[in-house]
Amino acid sequence: MRRVLGIVVTAVLALAACSPAAEAPDRQGTPSPEAPNATPHVGVQLFQWPWASVARECTEVLGPNQFAFVLLSPAQEHIQGDQWWTSYQPVSYQLESKLGTRAGFQQMVAACHDAGVEVVADAVINHMAGIDGGTGVAGSAFTHYDYPGLYADADFHHCDTASGDIENYLDQQQIQECELSNLADLRTEDAAVREKIVAYLDDLVGLGVDGFRIDAAKHMRASDVQAIVEQVDGDPLIISEVIRGSGEPVQPEDYLDAGSVFAFQFAKDVSGIVPGGAVYRALDLVDGDVPSEQAYTFVTNHDTERNRQTLSYKDPDKYHLANVLLLAVPYGTPVLYGGYAFSDPDAGAPQADGVVTPVDCAEPGAIEYPEPGTWLCQHRAYAGLAQWAAVVGDAEPQNVWQEGYAVAFDRGSLGLIAINGNSTKAIEPELTTNLPDGTYCDALAPDDCSHEVRDGRVKVAVAPMTAVALYVP
Template sequence: MRRLALPLAALVAVVGCSPSTPTATTTPTPTPSILSVEPERQVGVQLFQWNWPSVGRECTEVLGPNQFAFVLLSPAQEHIVGEQWWTSYQPVSYQLESKLGTRDEFEEMVSTCHEAGVKVIADAVINHMAGIDGGTGVAGTEFTHYEYPGLYGPDDFHTCDTPGGDIVNYVDQQEVQECELSNLADLRTGEPEVQSTIVSYLDDLTSLGVDGFRIDAAKHMHHRDVQEIVDQLSGDPIIISEVIRASSEPIQPEDYLEIGSVFAFQVAKDLAGLVPGGALHRALDLKDGQVPSEQAYTFVTNHDTERNRQTLSYKDADKYRVANYLLLAQPYGTPVLYSGYAFTDRDEGAPQTDGGVDDVECATPSDDPAPGDWLCQHRTDAGMAEWVAVVGDEPIGDLWREGYAIGFDRGDRGLIVINGNSTLDVSPELTTSLPDGAYCNAADLPPSGAEDRCADGEFIVADGKVTVPVSPMSAVALHVNLRSA
């Protein structure tokens, strides 16, 4: 799997938030010789708490046909018993038996996704074990807080002289990386025996076809420990470390770049401020001060941030949709969409029956879903995943901007207009490098494969010009592979 990120593009400098007149553009030379391009998959999706059979079906029916590159799973190992979502993040063994399915179901899911052209990224919880005194895991493993049969004993865990042994001071690197996070038994990940056990677990996942790992709580392990574990892994898996940037703290994402990639949390936080404020053009500068594009995995929300309200989420309805358009429109980082379920209590788990998560049945799209509804938000942007695959690494062209709306080409392969106005339509006439033809809107499509997907192209490019009507809080995205003429 190539690094799913694109090189930076040169942007037109823009000043201010809401100009009264559109920014002038120059007329590009049309290139009608371009008929279509081979898509290069780039966009991923986090299917949070989806069980393995449901993930496999989604790969076949939606992700593969719409040019998604990979799926990010929830943790696969055995965990403590409980309906809350975070029980998945409290391992008690490394058996691949969990509320999301069995080992056989996991292996079948990976194979099914690969057949659909979709890679699989596992969520690797390797910093810690459980955060409770003891009990029996979902697959029957008996354990105590510091005793996990066949894996770890008391000498394999850090102890700290802080209240409850927990992290108190986040500006103390040693405390952050050796004390417990919310009572979770913190592994001595620098010890060879512990590393060997972790490597065996991750190699087991690799043997089943897993293509890479999200390293959960990487910030709470010294980057040297993570590097030593990764160096021992079989093959060359994709590595994406979870390292949340905080300016006042000693541990930063850059510390982990020699290991692989990182999640760009700041992009999500910035979008949460820019979209409600209407300054959509500033979203094109989110790369400034961030890690290199080829090592950044970007997102609008994830399972943690949607619960602590640090980012936009489904609860923000149209603002959330606009933020996802902005995420996908620009060539910075590898975009990861998100798909979860509606909730009212932040601890609330996915719908379950007899300790197992139910199969996913997508609810009818609504701005006010019922708790427990599977939202399947990524399906709204399935056409945009294909758009990104088609535009590839083409740079951003001249920027059109009017009020809270922006638009630009991506070379001669695609064009996008995003309207961040809450009540006003826009209908700019834009210059474009797209070849002449009648185009359909990739941002508002039936599923890939539908016969009427682009029966009547309503956006007509002629002699380097196109008029693009866009309703409030929506987008129009055109690309050369989606034309009716």
């Protein structure tokens, strides 16, 4: 089995909510038990962020706030165009794209590692381009089934459906041999094709990449994915993208021998729980037969925020509460999201001369209706909660309290969270907790250090559609 990503750090750094320069709150009166070991495990997908901006975010925000890893957008040369999906239409495996150069990529990886943050690359290996031909952003000429020096016609599947595309998702052969939206489908069962893919992934490993998101893994046989990743140098993290479909012959469980998978069903279920207010049900969420240690959970990603299959920044209060639940429950490895506002689902990130411009983050929550192209950086709102998650680790919920639209629980003896799913009414329960007696700050509002634990009891006031999270510093 491939490894599960994790970095062990021996002490929790000072709380910071949105600003990397935030100072630790005064914790006078807080108990001083032996400082717990923290195990950062929360990741973030920085969608369409250029390499220089990723490097800065690792240094200023992710590292200081106990994020474990960053998931990138694809690095390889792709077709020209302003749309975001051009990044997912490779024309070569050169590391030259709208997000930066090979040198910039290597510098970014080094900066993230210096900050204690691991790097997961988005590997587009199922297919090449979905257009008839042209020239890639680094100057590589190609046609739909001819990529000089890389692939020729015989390296691709040619499906016998009327369109050449997948037309029946109940047919496994169509899913894995027909084209997905006209994208030239590679014969990943062939040794020569695998050799080129492995060489590309090895190149990224050689630059310091720690793991891979396997894009469109569902459209390759599970045995092909496993055979490819087992040939890659080292022992990188593997997270396959396999969207669960009811009754379909290809399911996420099929890919567990290759590593981990993204828990799409978790994201869909959270999107259903939050609007109904039954937030306590999040404690029971799982994704089919995917064990927790191989499930990478999320609220939204670049696809689901556009097809509206999950909550997104366009559902502000519900999206916030869903992200709180994502980090609060012990199932899976949480992956937060940082993207940009859009009205056109095809719209790419802000660009100039074919290159994505540096990220300039809006303050989380400061803009209710952001203009298209505004960098939202939603993950920053949960920097303190990422630290909370690092401290509580994989401890199971204890002292569960549930009333109406609210739920509260300890995670072991080091953290407590109270979550209010009521959209109009605040709550103020008095809770039993395993936390040592003392004064605590709220991980979601680190300037609020008014929470007193006495004799294993604490009273918390929680506004509608948010939470209070306390932990041993």
